Amino acid sequence: MPRSNALNTLTAGAMALLWLAGAPELAAAGSSQAESAQPNQNQNMNHPKNRLANESSPYLRQHASNPVEWYPWGPEAFEEARRRGVPIFLSIGYSTCYWCHVMERESFEDEAIARHLNERFVCIKVDREERPDVDAIYMRALQLLLGGGGGWPLNVWLTPPGAQGEDDPGLQPFYAGTYFPPRPAYGRPSLTQASEGISEAWRDQREQVLEQGARVTEALQLIDVPGEVRVRLDDRQVGQTLASLLAAHDKEHGGFGGAPKFPQPVLLDFLLEVRPAVTDNAVGASLDRVIRRTLDAMGTGGIFDQVGGGFHRYSVDAQWVVPHFEKMLYDNALLASLYTKSYAMTRDPFDREIVRRTLDFILREMTSPEGGFYSAQDAEVDSREGLNYLWTMEQVIEALGEEDGAFAARMYGLDDGPNFRDPHHPEAEPASVLVLQGRPEKIAEDMGISLDAFNEKRREINRRLLEVRSQRKQPGTDDKVLAGWNGMAIRALAEGAIVLSDLKYQDAAERCARFILQNMRTRDGVLLRVHGAGRARIEASLEDYAYLIDGLIAVHRTSALSVRAEPEFIIAARELMEIALDRFSGPNGALYDTAPNQSDLIVRLATTQDGAMPSGQSVMLHNLIELHEITRDRRFLERAEALLGSMSQGVRESPVDRVNSVRALLRMMRIDPGLPDRLGPRESSEDSGRTPVEVLAQVDRVQVPERGEAKLAIRLRIADGYHIAAPEPGVPGVRGLQIDVAGSDGIVANIDWPEPKLIGGDATLGDLASMRAYEGDVDVLIRLQRTAESVQGRPMLLVTYQACTMEACEQARTVELDVAIDA
Incomplete structure (x- = not known):
């Protein structure tokens, strides 16, 4: 291991x-x-x-x-x-x-x-x-x-x-x-x-x-360190990331994975970026369904505040019904930008509505008198989670009257009974998180009214419910202003101003940018992370510079489209970039998370993995690309290549964990197709097509009946000296074996996994130090079932595995099984 x-x-x-x-x-x-x-x-x-x-x-x-x-x-x-x-x-x-x-x-x-x-x-x-x-x-x-x-x-x-x-x-x-x-x-x-x-x-x-x-x-000291050598990155990392996300998608409820379910806008940003490059019609159709289903599920679900706008932190269930009720500035900024990008590509009016309502929530409830944006709102009131956001049928009727109350109950699912019971307060009365029962046009059709009439009625009901809700005790607001998170909000507002054709969002973006530039920097221009209680303090980390530069670039682009274009924001972005490169640069083109000589930190990390927010290094990659596009100064692109090179080993080993860097790789290859060859040569095994794992099937075609299941036996032939991680490896940082159906919504795969072995580790520590894995020939039974009468698209089986020796792991691979699926 x-x-x-x-x-x-x-x-x-x-x-x-x-x-x-x-x-x-x-x-x-x-x-x-x-x-x-x-x-x-x-x-x-x-x-x-x-x-x-x-x-x-x-x-x-x-x-x-x-x-x-x-x-x-x-x-x-x-x-x-x-x-x-x-x-x-x-x-x-x-x-x-x-x-x-x-x-x-x-x-x-x-x-x-x-x-x-x-x-x-x-x-x-x-x-x-x-x-x-x-x-x-x-x-x-x-x-x-x-x-x-x-x-x-x-x-x-x-x-x-x-x-x-x-x-x-x-x-x-x-x-x-x-x-x-x-x-x-x-x-x-x-x-x-x-x-x-x-x-x-x-x-x-x-x-x-x-x-x-x-x-x-x-x-x-061995984790998140700058890469020592550059390795080749190319369109294979893009393809592997795409295949992995298609396989991980929840085909029933949208999103990725199960409960608790997080929005993960960085994954959807990548899918939107790659979509124009997909030429396979079946893959393109599948990709469109993944994006649309996820955006709609979040926008109609309880994770979105249907009355007041804005997104809660995550859903405690897989259906996006009951959220964890805190509201974070970064979530709302990233999701507003995501829906903005989707609207720009699809012109779907529901995306546009989500953008407006999310930005309006930020302006209404998260804005400081000086123009900065607060960091978060609490999940609880009086030690009761979500109390401010919950409704009973009686409360809705009291607020709206019988007729409008019945309309709201049907629209928001109260007719189906309560969907929330506080597990920490079992004595509390069951209540409901409001969940829009489908896209607006579908509900309007079911109600037999026009979409315009439905939307007008919904807006009026939301206005009245918000008025009543505002009289309740409100969750606490964390009123500190964080430079990086405000950078995300600046970007969201600037981009929103374009798709919404409303200058108030541009005004808010520029006001916030000026507040930070004037009040959250030292005399030497060094950025400070936190503003609160009337003062700024704590020197900013890489992520603060990255997100703020990103926001300044976005507001520059927006202002350039208006008659009041000013160079101040792009000038500030370039100044901050120079400071950041001076403060955070490490060996081989890498960027550290923190400045040098911080005696209160026992290690100096250089994080490349994305999480709830994209990593600072990956955002800086995009910033360098943007500055190159705006200024045509090739030095920015050269610095981006050096940074990507320092991250290349990690990107190659686990591209999904560094999806925002893979998105930057895609952008850079569009600008310069010769980039992969400069990063590194193809390995001999890549040239020959040899891999340490062969995936073999007994048949080349399988028929899935309307009822029952079709069984497909496959064998993974693992080369001597290698093993592959089991579905649950038991150790962090290793990709488990995964088999999924992609390209169609109508078929699911249930897998009978064989018992794995315990491989590697320190024998003195026993099983806890070992990885669950497979060696040799591994037989797996796949049970295919239909979930719909009509199967659309071209269903295909994707097998994802990560092969390891006792010294190192190769990058995870996703391969399509050469089996036609008829349904």
């Missing part, structure tokens, strides 16, 4: 948990006798303020009255840990995080738990939105310790400075988890159990604890 020694040992994070917390405690946490966690009923909100009281972050100020003696991240806390010689308890969250609030109520407001923590540790609170660099490092540490996973609150224990000598900077993570209940529950130890085990280990087994911290830190 391809891992360094450090990564080998750290994949077995559960072993570290057993060692530190103690096996009896973890066994108790998982026992059926464990108590259910209950909210703390003895909150002391009059406790003297701690050191967070003077912070500008709303999230940190929320914890200022906790009896936990919180410190902000910084030298004072580090020196106190050095003086006392105790570990640091680092807790990372953000203001709209539901489980962060739960853990605060249950544990951090509890006097006994707080005393327990204060006696054993120096406690530090971090707002991950202020310090994404700190969050990124310790989230990766958690994933190394636990073999994957993650989430917030993120709770990590760190070595104190000075533990291994006067010059030891400490801050090395040796134990981590997410939510800890106040008593053993949900198969988890309580916070006091975990901290007691850690404190005892620090007292009695300090050398092992320090060794664990050093091993984690060593492993972190």
Whole structure:
């Protein structure tokens, strides 16, 4: 299995948990006798303020009255840990995080738990939105310790400075988890159990604890580092990414994957970019369905606020019905841009409506008096998730009257009964998230009225419901202004101004851009990340520069189309690009996430993977392409090529994880078809077409009946010395075997997977360090079933696998099985 020694040992994070917390405690946490966690009923909100009281972050100020003696991240806390010689308890969250609030109520407001923590540790609170660099490092540490996973609150224990000598900077993570209940529950130890085990280990087994911290830190230094060599990238990475996304698409509900389901606009951005280049009619039709189904499902679903506009964070189910109710500026900005791009290509009026309503939500509820945009709105009101957004039939009728109430009930699905029950408050009355029961033209047709009449009625009903809802207690707003997230909003507004033909959105984009340029830079022009409580602070990271430059380029392009075009925004974009390249450049053309010489960071990451937001490096790729197109200065394109080259190994190994960089690759190849040859030569195996895996089928044609199923046996012949990851490999960063139907909505594949083997790892750590994989000849049975009477398009079977040796993994491949499917 391809891992360094450090990564080998750290994949077995559960072993570290057993060692530190103690096996009896973890066994108790998982026992059926464990108590259910209950909210703390003895909150002391009059406790003297701690050191967070003077912070500008709303999230940190929320914890200022906790009896936990919180410190902000910084030298004072580090020196106190050095003086006392105790570990640091680092807790990372953000203001709209539901489980962060739960853990605060249950544990951090509890006097006994707080005393327990204060006696054993120096406690530090971090707002991950202020310090994404700190969050990124310790989230990766958690994933190394636990073999994957993650989430917030993120709770990590760190070595104190000075533990291994006067010059030891400490801050090395040796134990981590997410939510800890106040008593053993949900198969988890309580916070006091975990901290007691850690404190005892620090007292009695300090050398092992320090060794664990050093091993984690060593492993972190091997992750997200600049690539040492350039490798060839070409249209194969584009094709593999497209095939993987078509295979991962939820054909019934839209989107990608199952519950919880996230919008993932970066994936759809790629599909929209690649669509004009697709010449195969069946693939093109399938791609159109993926895009349209997903955009419609999100726009009609509960993840979109049907009354007030704007998107919630994600859907807790696969159907987009019940959201996690927080609203993030970055989600709404990225999704508004996505729907704008779709409307520009398709002229679908529903896309245009979503753009307008999302931007109007930002202007109405997320705009500061100075013109910047706030970061987020909370998910809960009075400790009840989604309370502001939920409706009962009685509330709707009271707000609208019988006739309009009945219309709204039919339009929004209240006729079908409640769709939401708060799992944390079972005593609460069931209610409904409003879900539009189809595209507007379909509902209008079902109701027997014109589309214009339906839309007019819907607008009036939404206006009245919003008026009533506005009188309820509102969720809290995190009013800090983040440079990078505002850059995304600037872009969304600038692009929206074009498709909506409305200058108010351009005005808002320009006003925000000027606010940031005038108020969130130092005298030397260095960008600051956060503006809050009347001041700007914290030097910006790469992602801030990337997103803001992106927004400035977009507002420049929009202003260039108007009579008031000004050069200020493109001038500022170029200035910020120069500063960013100077501050963040690394070896071989790479860009680091952070500036050099930050003593509070134990590693310097160079992140290339995209997540909820595209990576800073990938956005900078697009910025360099844009600046080349605007200025015709080829130096920008040359710098983009160098940056892409530094990322090329990662892009080649896992293009879907770096989909925004693959989109940039596609753009760059359109500009310069010779790019792949400069990045690197074809490998000999590529020239000959040899691969370490052959996918063979018993037949070349299969008939799928209207009822029942068609069985298709295939064999994967894996070359000696290779293995392929099983569907659930059990280790992060490796692509599992996947078989899907693409090109048609009417057929699904159910797979009988053989039992995998455990391969690789450190034998001393057992199964936890091994990957589930296949070797030799592997026989797989595919069961094909029809899901519709009429099957459209050309169904095809796609097999995705990643082949590995014990030293390295090749890039994941997606191949079409040479079997015709008749239905």
